[in-house]
Amino acid sequence: MPDEPAAFDLSSTFVHLGAGPTAVPVPDFRWTPDFLGAYHRAFEADGDAGRLVSLLDQERSWPAWERHPAGEELVVAVSGRYELIVELGIERHRLALEPGWAYVNPRGAWHTLDVLEPGRALFVTPGRGTEVRPR
Numbered sequence: 001m002p003d004e005p006a007a008f009d010l011s012s013t014f015v016h017l018g019a020g021p022t023a024v025p026v027p028d029f030r031w032t033p034d035f036l037g038a039y040h041r042a043f044e045a046d047g048d049a050g051r052l053v054s055l056l057d058q059e060r061s062w063p064a065w066e067r068h069p070a071g072e073e074l075v076v077a078v079s080g081r082y083e084l085i086v087e088l089g090i091e092r093h094r095l096a097l098e099p100g101w102a103y104v105n106p107r108g109a110w111h112t113l114d115v116l117e118p119g120r121a122l123f124v125t126p127g128r129g130t131e132v133r134p135r
Contacts, residue, residue, distance in 0.1 A: 010055040010122075017124070019049035029054070040128070052127045058082060061114045065133045071126035073105040080119015086111045097121075 014029040016022075016039075026039060043050050048070040058080055065087075075084060077097040084095045084103055087110040095103050099119070105111050112135055113121075 010053070011057065011120070015053040016043050016046075017051040017053060018043065019046040026052075048126060048128055050126070050128065052123075052125045054123050054125070055120055056123065057118070058113065058115050058121050059118045062112045062135065064135050065110045065112045066130060067108055067110045068105065068126045068130050069108050070128040070130075071107050073111075073126060074102060074122075074124040075105060075113075076100075076102040076122040078120040078122055080115065080121070081117040082119075082121065083114040083116060084111060085114065 008025060008027070012029065013025050013027045016024045016026055018024065024043075029035070029039075039052075051071075055078065075097070077099055079099050082097045084097055084105075086093045086095065086103075086105060088106070097103065107126075110133070
């Protein structure tokens with residue numbers, strides 16, 4: 001008999017979108033090296049096509065830049081107000097995001113976020129090979 005259907009909180013149970021038509025909840029997601037290693041091993045077969053969906057509180061500006069060489073990242077402001085800063089070539093672009101507004105970070109583009117008003121943002125991220133550098 002199948003499990004009973006259950007809704008979940010996307011801020012703690014992320015979802016892995018696979019290379020095929022799959023969506024797998026990843027409960028109690030943690031940003032620790034051990035957890036991330038286990039996550040990447042579990043979904044390694046999806047390669048660059050795998051995506052991680054998360055809904056995260058954005059309370060303060062990010063202390064670092066990041067980029068995703070495996071693909072493009074969707075960023076959606078759900079609540080709050082932000083300024084997404086994206087490096088394209090030698091230029092930095094500042095993009096205002098308020099509820100309902102979104103941006104697709106290009107593959108490999110360095111980006112960071114300034115929080116103007118705390119809130120929540122939805123991310124659909126190609127996590128494989130993500131790089132981080134200090135701001």
